[in-house]
Amino acid sequence: MRHTLDFLKQLAHGLAIQFGSSCEIAIHDLKTKDLEKSIVYIENGHVSNRQTGDGPSGIVLETLQSDPSTIHDKLSYLTKTEDGRILKSSTFYIRDNDGSISYIFSLNYDITAFTAASTAIQSLIATKDNLPDLTGDSPRQITHNVNELLDLLIEQAVAKVGKPVAMMNKDDKVAVVQYLDHAGAFLITKSGDKVSSYLGISKFTLYSYMGK
Template sequence: MEEIKKLLESFIPIAKSTAKMFGSNCEVVIHDLTNPQASVMFTVNNHVTGREIGQSFDHLVKTVLQSKDFKEDYLAGYTFVTADLRTIRSSTSLIRDSKQKVIGAFCINFDVEALNQMQQFMNTFLSTHDEVQDNVKKSDNDIGNVEGIVDQLIQQIIQNSVHPVMKRHEKIELIRFMDEKGIFLMKGSVEKVASLLGISKVTVYSYLDEIKNKSS
């Protein structure tokens, strides 16, 4: 029994370095399977699952050993959910003695809840190529709606500002405002503004040139 204890304890530095490498969300547990009723003989970062020394194993038989992917004494990447509904991603490797008898298990439990939330955010934030294409098509279909909205903005802006004795500098300031708001990025906006202001399209362009020259 002392030999088994020393062999299992030899994995403690690996457990500590693994936990240190992957941070506080990574728990490492060493089981002594010669004492299955109280198999946990070492833990680090045990806040992840709450494993305590002296507890028994949980997933070894039902999840690990019965998995079709359990080969060569290990199973990597299986998951389970804690009582407080956090997803844990785990790996378990068996430990054998010199006679090839299974005496222990080396388990890594990683709390991936934060990563899951990040993945959900990234999936929402980043569109796939197909989704981008779909969005482009929808935007093309909505051009008429966008033009209608801009038309309403132009009419409202001018309606709020125009008066019978409107002076040249007032018209220039009104066009400056619309230029700053991106109104003239829309096709046909110059013609619409010119019509509503009662001036020519050429005059609107000259005002825009004047505005540009003054700002440069």
């Protein structure tokens, strides 16, 4: 495993040199005992304002929550930083001999300037019968630590239900808990306490909602 990590670091450094300062490469260690510090190496961390020792992304939690045999590399999708920059990202899953996933090799390229230029060009060349479609799925937001990630997952769960907590009934709260469970939120230390408090339910009720 040490040789694998050394090679990944070598590859990350080479890609960062090849593609320049807009290209961030982060390596997450999925075998670590301290999930809150899953990033073991990063190049050009200024792109997402992260550094070695920062916490997992949503994809890391999803990976830990899923059957490794069902997981495949995710190529060329959009993410965004907390300050709104758009990144073109790819995620590679590095496996042990037994098929389990030991590392995530993540590449994020800042395309904000290209996106702005493309939008400007499209608006100039578009006709009323051929307007550019700038809609689509919202990019995933990159987080720096597990607290930010948990807050983001809670926000997404509430948005999916479509009601503020004060207006939620039992079924709505069950939906929130199950969304968070599926996303791997409860892998985060003390997440159960925060979610219970946020929803105004007991820990016992929280666990019962997870099992529904």
